[in-house]
Amino acid sequence: MNDPLALSARQLTALFAKRALSPVELLDAVLARIEREEPKINAFILLDREGAQKTAKASEERWRKGAPLGAADGLVATIKDNILLAGFPTRRGSKTSSDAPATEDAPASARLKEAGCVIVGKTTLPEFGWKGLCDSPLTGVTRNPWKLDRSTGGSSGGAAAAAALGLGQLHLGTDAAGSIRIPSAFCGVFGIKPAFGRVPAYSASPFSALAHIGPIARSVEDAALMLSIIGKPDARDFMAWNTPCPDYTIGLARGVAGMRIAYSPKLGLDVHVDPDIASACEKAAQTFVELGANVEVADPKLPDCRAIIDTLWKAVATFIRNGIPADQRMQCDCGFLRDAEMGAKVPTGRYIAASAERADVALAMARFHEDYDLLLTPQMPLPAIAAGHDVPPGSEMNHWIDWSPFTYPFNITQQPAASVPCGFTRDSLPIGLQIVGPSHEDARVLAAARAFENAQPFARIEAARN
16 A cells, blocks of 8 residues: 555545544554654654554444444544634743643534544644744754745744644634645645634634634645635634535536636845746746636735735734733743734824725725735745744844745635645745635635646655755
8 A cells, every 4th residue: 555644634534434544553654754763854843653543443333244333534633723722722832831731622523523533732832923944942943844944934834844744634723814825835735724713613713803723634635624624613703604604525526627727926025036946936837827817917006015914923922921920021932022022112093994994905805806806916926934933044034924925915804715736946845825815715725726736736845856
């Protein structure tokens, strides 16, 4: 049999059904690879071997009886460590956080358990998820599997690194300004920030209506399966959708023929895009033409999104800092503390105004989508930066948001947006293409991503190493 960690969710469960592979054997393969890779990449803050083995054995018994809980029973999942998992602490990358175990599961964690998923552990993030990288005072640096001297990006960096290496099939991340899409692009995997509210959140993120929960996986179909599970309603999140969650694996094959798609090389911004990335994304846009879409170069005319995100982001940093006892704050990431200091100077009126200005950005994108079914952009203007740095060494940048201009506008608008692997730089670092859909059109984004994946299969790190 082929390496089980190279197989898709559908292939794995087909083997479970035929008793050609068991969930216990799959977990054993995951744990063996974690043992080999984790010392190099540092993607996990904790592993629950005993609990995972117990869950895998229960799944194996259900498959033996021909009574699995569903299409994900026995698949291995990970949870980002800012999401509640009963029985384990939620450290959020901070030495100042409590090590007391959570008494209940977050909605997404609960849905994965109900589906029979085997949760193997919790993945790393920067302190409180404050930046698009993955190093923290608590866990240190998480490294990019493609090149260990590079960052995974973040804040869902541990999840993306685990996905790239096949350390499980389903990886739960969060995204308030790019935190699913940045590491997905840097690590060469698929990640989708669903429309806001599709996946319920509890406890509420301090980033509030900027914050989305979503899947990271090696394939579009696996992510669609995961979203179908975690997107089910939960009364604990009053802002989440209360409608039943569709099966996003249905309709994945509908393609993009006849769609009107805009390709925006720089999102209308004065930014430098690495030439390798610009070329790869232009070729990716051409692939959509070959798939039957009508693709035009067009920029949405957006208000100043940077001013909005700066205000909201730094004010939230202040809120988080103020909840930490004063005598513990010096244990925090100094960059986080700088943001908090700046946020403390934001007038209340400016914060309220920035929140209201989000509506102008959303309206601009809604009008743009009257003409275009989808928007394509480079996901990142640069490849994975040096690990342990907030900005590229030697650059004139001052803040991580400086190098991620294509992510946060779609947290402001709450639209679905996905990062799709579309090639490599000359230094063999992954490149991502962003696919943005109109509000609530997660299925359209997934179908477009699947069509692209079929035309340009995603590279696997195992092949690059061989």
